[in-house]
Amino acid sequence: MPGFEDTNLTCFFDLERDAAVAWMKQVVVGDEDPFETALVDYQPDLQKTLPDFHATRLLFGVSPVCVTKLIREGRRLYRETGGRRVPVRRIYNRMVFDELDAKKVALPFSFTDDLDVSWCSHPNWYWTWSKFALPYLDHPSVPKTRYLSDFGTDLPEDLENYVLKPLFSFAGSGVNIDLTRAAIDAIPEAQRSGYLLQRKVEYAPVIDMPSHAEGFDPAAPGVKAECRVMLLRHSFDGPRPLRPLIVLVRSSRGKMLGVDQNRGVAQNWSGGTVALFG
Structure with a gap:
């Protein structure tokens, strides 16, 4: 790793x-074959994760493809490259499905179709390991979470200590972190099963970090950090434990840690990195 050779x-x-x-x-x-594997996203050249896609091509030989550019013939999928049609036999799935829904994207196939492809990971995992599972997890490290519909009219008195989240919305979209009773009252009862009420986690701003190109500003608030463990397993090799590979570290001076939620933050967004082990 550059700078850490010794x-x-x-x-x-x-x-x-x-x-x-x-x-x-x-x-x-x-x-x-990596050439017949496609990293599939919507408009990958416009995604914030484009550097990841370039790294995937360099390291694995797998190229990004817009989901709208895939071609379906029967149960087979194809992509066009260099003036030729190449079969897509495996999909490295990077799509955020609510983006497709919000932008009313017309797809050449359905994710429920019986296609002659293998997946990493299958779209079903996107929904299984989502916020939908949070109310069923009981662990000291998991913030207490319930479906909004389960509360009825008996809402917590201290709503300032809770976060309201749409159930199937991702990348921080629609999250209400400064929650009020009026915000909940505005949600029709018939739609409340599509929301979660989660105990708020207070991130500690403990990291000193430069806030401007000129250097460190002692008046700037400290930076908060969130660690996410990347876990992998061979889905094609039968059930086996998930294996940790790296720790992704997201940092922020804002109330939330996503890229979209930190645009225009006065002291500048602080980005992300990976954890290092000695």
């Missing part, structure tokens, strides 16, 4: 870099 620091849990990259490639590509 240290034992690594961003990987228990693998050397080459082994970690090989493991990731095996999970993404499976048993298919």
Whole structure:
């Protein structure tokens, strides 16, 4: 890693870099040819994650493809590249489905179709491991969460300590972090099963970080951090434990940690990184 050549620091849990990259490639590509594997998103060239897509092409040989550019013939999918039609036998799925819904994107196939492709990961996982599961998780590390419809009229008195979240909306879209009774009253009862009320987590602004190009501003608030563990497994090799690979660290001076929620923050968005292990 540039700048850390003379240290034992690594961003990987228990693998050397080459082994970690090989493991990731095996999970993404499976048993298919990387050329016949497609990283599928909507308008990938316009996504904030475009640097990830370039890295995926460099490391794994898998190119990004807009979902609207896929071609369906029977149960088969194809993509056009270099003036030729190439079969898509595996999809590295990077789509945010509520973006497709919000923009009324017409697709050449349905995600429920019986297609002759394998997935990493299958669209069903997108819904299974989503906010829908939070009310069923009972653990000290999981903020207490209930469906808004379960409260009826017996709402918490201290709503300032809760966050309201749409059930199937992602990347922080629609989250109400400064919650009031009026905001809840505005939601029709018939729609309340589509929302979660979650105990708010207070992030501690403990990291000093430069806030301007000129350097550190001591008057700027500290930076908050959130760690997310990337877990992988061979979906094509039967059930097995998820294996941790790296820790993604998102940081922010704003109330939320997403990119979209930190545009225009006075002290500048602080970005993201990976955790290093010694």
